[in-house]
Amino acid sequence: MSRDQKLAELFDPDAKPYPLDGVKVVEISYSNFAAQIAASLLCELGANVVKIEPPGGDPARYVTPYGVLIENTGIPYYIENRCKEVIILDFEKDREKIMQIVSQADILIDGLKPGDLHRMELGYQHIQNVDLCIICLAVSPFGHVGEYAERYANIPYSDLTAQAYNGYPTLIGNPYLEDEKHKTPLRAGVWAATIMAGVQAAISALVALYWRESGGSGQFIDVAINEVLSAVHLIPYIVGLFFEKPRGKYGLLDYIIYPFGYYKTADGYVAIATPTDADFRALLKILGLWKIEPDWRFAIDRISDDIERIRELDEKMRHAVARFKTRELILRVIRRGVLYRKIPLFKPIERHVGSPVIVELYPLNKVVKEKHWYIRKSLHIIKTGGKEVVIPGSPFKLSATRTKI
Amino acid sequence: MNYFKYIESIFKDRNVEPLKGLRVVEVTHFVYGPNIGRYLALLGAEVIKVEPPGEGDRFRQGAIWGRFYKLANPYFLLLNSNKYFIAVDARERVGRDIIFKLVKKADIFIENLRAGLADAIGIGYTQMSKVNPSLIYVSCSGYGQYGPLSRFPSFDVAAQGVAGIAKTTGWPDVDEFYKLPDYFGDYLPSLIAVLAIMAALIYRKKTNMGQYIDISQTESLLRFFYELTYYTLTGQEIGKTGNIDPAASPSGIFKTKDGRYVAIAILSDEQAKALAKAAGIEELEKIPHLKRLEPKVIEMLNEKVEKWVSEKTLDVVIEVANSFGFPAAPVLNDIEITNDKWKWERGTLEFINDRLYGRVAVVNFPTLFSKILPRVKWLGRPVGYHNRLVLKKFGYSANEIEALINRGVVGFWDNMIGAMPPPTWDPEKDPVFKGERDELDYV
Numbered sequence: 001m002s003r004d005q006k007l008a009e010l011f012d013p014d015a016k017p018y019p020l021d022g023v024k025v026v027e028i029s030y031s032n033f034a035a036q037i038a039a040s041l042l043c044e045l046g047a048n049v050v051k052i053e054p055p056g057g058d059p060a061r062y063v064t065p066y067g068v069l070i071e072n073t074g075i076p077y078y079i080e081n082r083c084k085e086v087i088i089l090d091f092e093k094d095r096e097k098i099m100q101i102v103s104q105a106d107i108l109i110d111g112l113k114p115g116d117l118h119r120m121e122l123g124y125q126h127i128q129n130v131d132l133c134i135i136c137l138a139v140s141p142f143g144h145v146g147e148y149a150e151r152y153a154n155i156p157y158s159d160l161t162a163q164a165y166n167g168y169p170t171l172i173g174n175p176y177l178e179d180e181k182h183k184t185p186l187r188a189g190v191w192a193a194t195i196m197a198g199v200q201a202a203i204s205a206l207v208a209l210y211w212r213e214s215g216g217s218g219q220f221i222d223v224a225i226n227e228v229l230s231a232v233h234l235i236p237y238i239v240g241l242f243f244e245k246p247r248g249k250y251g252l253l254d255y256i257i258y259p260f261g262y263y264k265t266a267d268g269y270v271a272i273a274t275p276t277d278a279d280f281r282a283l284l285k286i287l288g289l290w291k292i293e294p295d296w297r298f299a300i301d302r303i304s305d306d307i308e309r310i311r312e313l314d315e316k317m318r319h320a321v322a323r324f325k326t327r328e329l330i331l332r333v334i335r336r337g338v339l340y341r342k343i344p345l346f347k348p349i350e351r352h353v354g355s356p357v358i359v360e361l362y363p364l365n366k367v368v369k370e371k372h373w374y375i376r377k378s379l380h381i382i383k384t385g386g387k388e389v390v391i392p393g394s395p396f397k398l399s400a401t402r403t404k405i
Numbered sequence: 406m407n408y409f410k411y412i413e414s415i416f417k418d419r420n421v422e423p424l425k426g427l428r429v430v431e432v433t434h435f436v437y438g439p440n441i442g443r444y445l446a447l448l449g450a451e452v453i454k455v456e457p458p459g460e461g462d463r464f465r466q467g468a469i470w471g472r473f474y475k476l477a478n479p480y481f482l483l484l485n486s487n488k489y490f491i492a493v494d495a496r497e498r499v500g501r502d503i504i505f506k507l508v509k510k511a512d513i514f515i516e517n518l519r520a521g522l523a524d525a526i527g528i529g530y531t532q533m534s535k536v537n538p539s540l541i542y543v544s545c546s547g548y549g550q551y552g553p554l555s556r557f558p559s560f561d562v563a564a565q566g567v568a569g570i571a572k573t574t575g576w577p578d579v580d581e582f583y584k585l586p587d588y589f590g591d592y593l594p595s596l597i598a599v600l601a602i603m604a605a606l607i608y609r610k611k612t613n614m615g616q617y618i619d620i621s622q623t624e625s626l627l628r629f630f631y632e633l634t635y636y637t638l639t640g641q642e643i644g645k646t647g648n649i650d651p652a653a654s655p656s657g658i659f660k661t662k663d664g665r666y667v668a669i670a671i672l673s674d675e676q677a678k679a680l681a682k683a684a685g686i687e688e689l690e691k692i693p694h695l696k697r698l699e700p701k702v703i704e705m706l707n708e709k710v711e712k713w714v715s716e717k718t719l720d721v722v723i724e725v726a727n728s729f730g731f732p733a734a735p736v737l738n739d740i741e742i743t744n745d746k747w748k749w750e751r752g753t754l755e756f757i758n759d760r761l762y763g764r765v766a767v768v769n770f771p772t773l774f775s776k777i778l779p780r781v782k783w784l785g786r787p788v789g790y791h792n793r794l795v796l797k798k799f800g801y802s803a804n805e806i807e808a809l810i811n812r813g814v815v816g817f818w819d820n821m822i823g824a825m826p827p828p829t830w831d832p833e834k835d836p837v838f839k840g841e842r843d844e845l846d847y848v
Contacts, residue, residue: 003521006531007551010617019604031672037629045604059673059694065635065643065651067698075631075638076652118408125411141734145416145773148747150409151727156676158732160650160658164668165734167742169648169658171586172574182576185658185666185736187648188585189573195629199596204772206603207448211423211777213610220415220775224751226734230742231753231771232440232596233587234483238469240743241766242479247739251583256467256480260562262571262582269582271566275435276463300471357558359566361582364636367569367627372554378624379633390637395594395624396601397549399530400616401608 008375013402018046023209025049026102027084028122029111031059032157033076033191034225035139037198039109040080042205044394044403047107049084052098054091071384076191079391083404091120098122103131106212107205110138114153124220133218135208139201141165143224157225162193166229167236173249175307176314186249197228243305252314258302259283262361263321269361270326278354286332286356287320326360333358380405419778422449427606430455430507431488431515432528434462436561436588437622438517438545439484440595445513445602446487447770447779453511453795454485455504458492458816461788465823475762475827477785483768485785489844491796492789492816500814501527506799509536513602517545520555530617540615541605543598549621561590564622570630575645582645594625654697655680655689655706658736659714666736667722669710671697679729684713759784760837760847761827782848787826788818793840806840 001009025047027039036051043049051058064074071078089098099122102108108127110117117123124136138144141162142152155161163169169185177183201223208219230236235255239247252261258280259272274280277298284290296302296313304310321329333355340353362370368390373379377393394403427450431442439454439462446452456462462485468478491507494500508514508528516523523529523544530542544550547559548567557567562584565571574583598620605616627633632643643651650656653670661667671677674694681689686709692702714722719735726733737745748754753769762784770779792815796806809815818824836842 003524004551004555007619011551011619017608019608023607031676041600045600059675062694063652063672064698065632066700067695068635068639069695070634070638074652075634079631079634115408118411123408124415125406141732142747143751143773144409144412146409146413146747146750148750149412153409154727154730155723155734156672156730156732158650158653158656158668158670158672160648160653160656160670161668161732161734164658164666164736165742167737167739168586169666169668169736170738172583173576174579174581174583177579182579184648184660186574186576186583187650187658187668188589189575189645190570190585190626190629190632192585192589195593196596199593199600200771203444203596203600203603204774206600206607207423208774208777210603210606210610211421213607214423216421216423217776219777220412222412222773224771227748227751227753228771231748231768232592233589234768235469235480235587236739237743237754237766237768238479238483239739242469242472242474243739245740250586251581255469261584262562262566264580269566269571271562271571271584273560273562275560299466303470305470355558357560357563359558359563361566361571362569363572364569364633364642367567368633368637370554372548372552373624373627375552376549376621376624378549378621378627387638389634391634392628392630393624395597395620395628396604397619397621398601398605398616399618400614401605 010399011397016400016402018404019398019401020046023047024105025107025109026105027051027109027111028117029058029109031063032111032139033060033080033159033194034157034197034201035109035111036060036080037195038137038139038201038205039084041199041202042107043083044405045396046404050101051081051084051086052101053086053088055088057088070389095120095122099130102127105134106209107135107137110136113156114138114140114144114149133212135205135212135218135221137201137205137221137223139197139223139225141224141226143222145222159191159194160187162197162225162229163187165226166193168192168229171247171250174251175249175253176311193225193229196232197223197225200228200232253307253310255303257299259317263318265321265324265326265329268326270321270329271359271361273357276354279356282336282354283356286336289316289320292316330358330360415775416773419774419776421777423777424448424450427451427512428510429453429513429515430511432504433515433517435464436484436591437595438515440592441515441543441545441598442488443484443486444599444770447781452488453507454488454490455507456490456492456788458494458789459819460821461492461818461824468823473822476822476825477762477827478823481823482762482785486767486781487783488785489791489795490786490789491792494814494816495526497814499809503815504528508533508540510799511540513541513543515543515545520546520550534615538615539609539613541602541609541618542615543602543618543620545594545598545620547622549624550619559622561588564590564626568623568626568630569633570626572644573632576647577645590622590626594620594622597625649703649707652698654703655710656703657707657710659711661714661719661722662716663718665719667714667719667733668736669733671731676731679731683725683729683731684710686710686713757781761786761830783844788824789816790838792817794837794843797840
């Protein structure tokens, strides 16, 4: 049996338990996708999640690209709530019922504005009277702890505002476009700040649960969406602490590795990365640019906080890549790799020969057709309204346990 | 009692290290693998990082704009805080035996080598699970360990490209795509891996069983790629929308009267009403939510918001957003987010005294717990710095250790920036380097 087959068999989910079997989670959130994603990930890992919504439902139901619905709800809501049990309760009239459900839970996820649950007498302080070992996970833009949390408690969550506060849009775009419009900071096209905060929140809940199960107690956890993305990335703070000036847009350039970004080819787009100087040398040979090698030999030559200095290199690279068709470029990388592997002398020093990472930027129709994702159950096809629709599967591949989707 | 006062009062007593007593071994490089070890180390686990002697992790050279600090790369130092560093030559059988011994006694093993390479050097999952059945073994790759794409090359931007998310960021009127900066395609899967490890640890607590965890960059990105579902549902690609979030209306980044940028995104009718009142934009109240999300309506509303913002200073916009209750935030740059008092008060940013590098500011685990206290205790260390300390812990005698060093199986740094100790460092005066004391004795 090949390694591939053995692994496919090892990861076969059939008849396996969930890693979080028996863990009970209650989510109370309102128009807050970071909290929903945290609960959704715990659910995926096998926790039993109940989401409580007020009459009329969570407005998150209709937060969806251009208002497009799937089975009567928005797409993000559909995906992040597919394995939860959603119940509608009135926070005032059904307070006791809610308290009863919460008191049986291991983890309560609070995605309301800070202080809202407390006002309804469902806050951490009140729950502790009935359930001392509960883990309460609060997810909000500015957190629940401290002066600033109180001051900005009324500003609701959105991904775009969280990206902005994390400094993300100042980094995105082409620095050489100098008109007013394109100098504006640019958002990331996916919900980067929300996703990172949601995963961070889920991790925090499980860390607390693990400690509780190891003889610890319950506790309060505070995740602030406006700081997670940048704090996970570290880099903005290293720049902030070690340099006097902020990075601007860096487009195709980078601050550590060059090239590192997306290039236009004759018939499409590719991603190119050269982690080492050897990889860069290989790239120059592939592109027929070897004559510029002496000027840009070391990584340090190719990165700079002075973007004018490296503009010449950037333009040459773009120009060179645009002469090739995508497939031709990738074939050149493969052929080069095969050539060196055929010469026995070169095998031990393969690493020094280097090879750039070049892949095509997949258009969406190619992404959904790629068999790999279906073999690994990372994408699923569901039938709804007479259509075949692709929805994401779980990124968790655990050999002894399975995921709930 | 005021809610915020109460919450503050329960955060007085924090000292728990939840993962204390767990041993992690990592054979990792660049960002993806090392960040997983960093998370576990911040939570109290003993993390041993295995590197090749000489150059070490190649990312030691990956300093932002080539700026080093006391001959080290500050990015690497933070990304590898609280770890123990051992340098072993895996090309030699004796070296592979050492790594095998480390993994045999570990609770968690993390690798982000090429798919299949760990098997080839004798520390693959099937080999290790036989001698250590409760081991949680984590392989990190671009596309996963099996399947037709598993041998495809990957790196942050490549994963973003193959997952298709690369095609979502940019201006609609410029024929370019922009990467998500700061290695999003490395950090997201590394957090997904940490979450999988925590779930596996909880499962292990009940069953005493370890397992194999296969995490991929592309699949982590695909998990949150809602646009793919949109595409198969409607047959249309959303593509690049500039600063419009197609799920929020109005939404964008607008210039204020004082020349700053502010982000505003409205997610519900309630928020639309709040903005309508604050800015006097009647249409916001009249047009219902789903209708508001039509592309032309978003653009029409954005024009009105743009005009309103252009007449207000940033401070006023934020104040109004807070009193009326709609999402708005300033667009901050690196310097502004670093000087933000809020983060220093939360302890996300703090100063520590490092034994080798002195007083430095560090970035903490970005969650506040009322009992648990994750913290940076020490920074990254030179290649092979803890060789003697770690080998001693695993039962090697002083003579055996010196013999391994003399044979070159266990090695130290080359004299290259990023791999070597600070210029004023004196090995004779460093008991941790000599293996006599632990880093933990100094924190």
